[in-house]
Amino acid sequence: MNYNLSQIPERFEKPRQKGLTMVMDKGLSLRQVEDFIEVAGSYTDLVKLGWATSYVTNNLKEKLAIYKSAGIPVYFGGTLFEAFYIRGEVDEYRRVLDQYGMEYAEISDGSVEMNSDVKCEYIRQLSQQVTVLSEVGSKDEAKIIPPYKWIKLMRMELEAGAWKVIGEAREGGNVGLFRSSGEVRQGLVEEILTEIPEESIIWEAPQKSQQVWFVKLVGANVNVGNIAPNEVISLETIRLGLRGDTFDHFLTK
Amino acid sequence: MNYNLSQIPERFEKPRQKGLTMVMDKGLSLRQVEDFIEVAGSYTDLVKLGWATSYVTNNLKEKLAIYKSAGIPVYFGGTLFEAFYIRGEVDEYRRVLDQYGMEYAEISDGSVEMNSDVKCEYIRQLSQQVTVLSEVGSKDEAKIIPPYKWIKLMRMELEAGAWKVIGEAREGGNVGLFRSSGEVRQGLVEEILTEIPEESIIWEAPQKSQQVWFVKLVGANVNVGNIAPNEVISLETIRLGLRGDTFDHFLTK
Amino acid sequence: MNYNLSQIPERFEKPRQKGLTMVMDKGLSLRQVEDFIEVAGSYTDLVKLGWATSYVTNNLKEKLAIYKSAGIPVYFGGTLFEAFYIRGEVDEYRRVLDQYGMEYAEISDGSVEMNSDVKCEYIRQLSQQVTVLSEVGSKDEAKIIPPYKWIKLMRMELEAGAWKVIGEAREGGNVGLFRSSGEVRQGLVEEILTEIPEESIIWEAPQKSQQVWFVKLVGANVNVGNIAPNEVISLETIRLGLRGDTFDHFLTK
Numbered sequence: 001m002n003y004n005l006s007q008i009p010e011r012f013e014k015p016r017q018k019g020l021t022m023v024m025d026k027g028l029s030l031r032q033v034e035d036f037i038e039v040a041g042s043y044t045d046l047v048k049l050g051w052a053t054s055y056v057t058n059n060l061k062e063k064l065a066i067y068k069s070a071g072i073p074v075y076f077g078g079t080l081f082e083a084f085y086i087r088g089e090v091d092e093y094r095r096v097l098d099q100y101g102m103e104y105a106e107i108s109d110g111s112v113e114m115n116s117d118v119k120c121e122y123i124r125q126l127s128q129q130v131t132v133l134s135e136v137g138s139k140d141e142a143k144i145i146p147p148y149k150w151i152k153l154m155r156m157e158l159e160a161g162a163w164k165v166i167g168e169a170r171e172g173g174n175v176g177l178f179r180s181s182g183e184v185r186q187g188l189v190e191e192i193l194t195e196i197p198e199e200s201i202i203w204e205a206p207q208k209s210q211q212v213w214f215v216k217l218v219g220a221n222v223n224v225g226n227i228a229p230n231e232v233i234s235l236e237t238i239r240l241g242l243r244g245d246t247f248d249h250f251l252t253k
Numbered sequence: 254m255n256y257n258l259s260q261i262p263e264r265f266e267k268p269r270q271k272g273l274t275m276v277m278d279k280g281l282s283l284r285q286v287e288d289f290i291e292v293a294g295s296y297t298d299l300v301k302l303g304w305a306t307s308y309v310t311n312n313l314k315e316k317l318a319i320y321k322s323a324g325i326p327v328y329f330g331g332t333l334f335e336a337f338y339i340r341g342e343v344d345e346y347r348r349v350l351d352q353y354g355m356e357y358a359e360i361s362d363g364s365v366e367m368n369s370d371v372k373c374e375y376i377r378q379l380s381q382q383v384t385v386l387s388e389v390g391s392k393d394e395a396k397i398i399p400p401y402k403w404i405k406l407m408r409m410e411l412e413a414g415a416w417k418v419i420g421e422a423r424e425g426g427n428v429g430l431f432r433s434s435g436e437v438r439q440g441l442v443e444e445i446l447t448e449i450p451e452e453s454i455i456w457e458a459p460q461k462s463q464q465v466w467f468v469k470l471v472g473a474n475v476n477v478g479n480i481a482p483n484e485v486i487s488l489e490t491i492r493l494g495l496r497g498d499t500f501d502h503f504l505t506k
Numbered sequence: 507m508n509y510n511l512s513q514i515p516e517r518f519e520k521p522r523q524k525g526l527t528m529v530m531d532k533g534l535s536l537r538q539v540e541d542f543i544e545v546a547g548s549y550t551d552l553v554k555l556g557w558a559t560s561y562v563t564n565n566l567k568e569k570l571a572i573y574k575s576a577g578i579p580v581y582f583g584g585t586l587f588e589a590f591y592i593r594g595e596v597d598e599y600r601r602v603l604d605q606y607g608m609e610y611a612e613i614s615d616g617s618v619e620m621n622s623d624v625k626c627e628y629i630r631q632l633s634q635q636v637t638v639l640s641e642v643g644s645k646d647e648a649k650i651i652p653p654y655k656w657i658k659l660m661r662m663e664l665e666a667g668a669w670k671v672i673g674e675a676r677e678g679g680n681v682g683l684f685r686s687s688g689e690v691r692q693g694l695v696e697e698i699l700t701e702i703p704e705e706s707i708i709w710e711a712p713q714k715s716q717q718v719w720f721v722k723l724v725g726a727n728v729n730v731g732n733i734a735p736n737e738v739i740s741l742e743t744i745r746l747g748l749r750g751d752t753f754d755h756f757l758t759k
Binding site for chain 1: 532533534535536538556557559560561562563564565566588589592593595598602605616617618645676
Binding site: 031032058059084110112 | 260291
């Protein structure tokens, strides 16, 4: 840190299992990736190339190389897996992962209907090849999954070999864990946390008020995701009690 | 594309007449222009220097040169034409176009009262000098133009020599084609499309939900505009059915 | 300017006392700072490193050097002062200001309870060391300060040695001077302006509609702050009557 302040919550060093920040890159240029790493690389644990943006970005190989040399794992958004799945081309997806030297992959069913046994079988298969993150929750705001089912799915997917389960929110933070207004489904999150270890979950929380809510509930070292590259510094100050919203949360009176 | 996926809608090659993406640059630096071109240049057909930002940007000549060398046409936002018009200085505007070597210009009346015959006369004159885009719709959210009049104006302006007509939405997407909430005036758009060929219209659609709506209505190769530079990749995935919102729109069942 | 237009409001040259634009840097990279200065340096009078972001940014010394060489004063957000204050470490804060060669500082009480005499005493002390900006208004949207008290506090803080007083709005523009919807508390602002000279106040106004409102009320040379780096060009066009919102505001009929 640049100077000393007392009573700052402790953060773990990378690579960490708790307090992860997962950032969404939805089409940065190579220089923008370098800039992001300069500013926030030490606070970033994972980068997701949002949904299927990797299909159309012009600089994919070079971008992956920059993240790799900075020691930041990258994975393709789950929608890409679903795009191959719905076409019956999952084997081709596995070849793409190899072709680009991917070490992580996300398996989700946010835009498709997929039986949970089928999903778990993919988690099992893929986790032979890469570290798997699996995502629970629909991108369809009309599709409400009750808490007991979130818990059941998360548990099944972790048992099938997922390294972490991700709670869905999209780039906007207005589905899945959240109401269309962006408000947290508080009861859902609290019930999940009674059954699934917090370190096994990454909560997608792109809006500041959502990040604040999770830091207040779980602590400085909550795992959050879908953070915009230029919001990682803000998130870090929220974690440390150095933004107005969490200003006195970590202080002993 | 970076890998193979079946059942992806076909896009045309540049220079194309259909499936145009018009991007708004409201003050990028030279390096940011280069970054944008690296990421999204092949998906970008036109760049507008938003409203009269070209008056105050410090790097105008150099910026125009970068776009030119990338083969991307640039034009000044229509508000600049209106600023010269309301001062009675349109001749000076024509000299400015020459001075900067502009090959395109926008003629609009979003902030001024202008008789449609007068507007068409300017379209006729300017189209001797440059390729003209003309814009229909007011920037004043209280000013509702009925559909038959949109159609009449668009037809007149195309006949006067406009290469494309643009449907107004501003940077925010909350006037003209849209309600102040951003919701599409669906009946308006559908009625326009019964009379004006889709390839003659560029729909300003800065919000993601608006882009999704137009892609679903018109198809992958709809012309849309006022896209933020860092949203072009997202738009391209929406066109191709590779984002959640249009995920199964192009799939044969 | 890049070309001539008549009837453009006059702006003052830097360093100016009126018509200030204060920009919030919440974690730019070094190249992004250079890009921002290229585009908008001549329109930017002050840069604030938002709240306590300076604690966690990896490039602080180099960033300060770039701003310095461009002649743009920089200060740490008031929340940083408050973070030291609430820990009883204000002396350490003064050492940090020296260590980084800061010539400006902000004193605020947006997140803490602080007696106004205590605040004025800090303004007095700090203004021996640096140029002080003091901020009035709470970051808590439930805490409404009546107009007479805003005026009393602003007057006391200017008398205690503050160079300018800042009206609070946060990054979002939804507290202090504004309702949670972003709407201006018009009566509050107008009453303040009957008692405090406009050139002594910097109004935080991050939203475009807020900037438009202040330019229409006070004029092209109003002091505004918390402007995002990529919105400075837009603000400048609003000041000059070259965006739709203020398009005919400065024209003689």
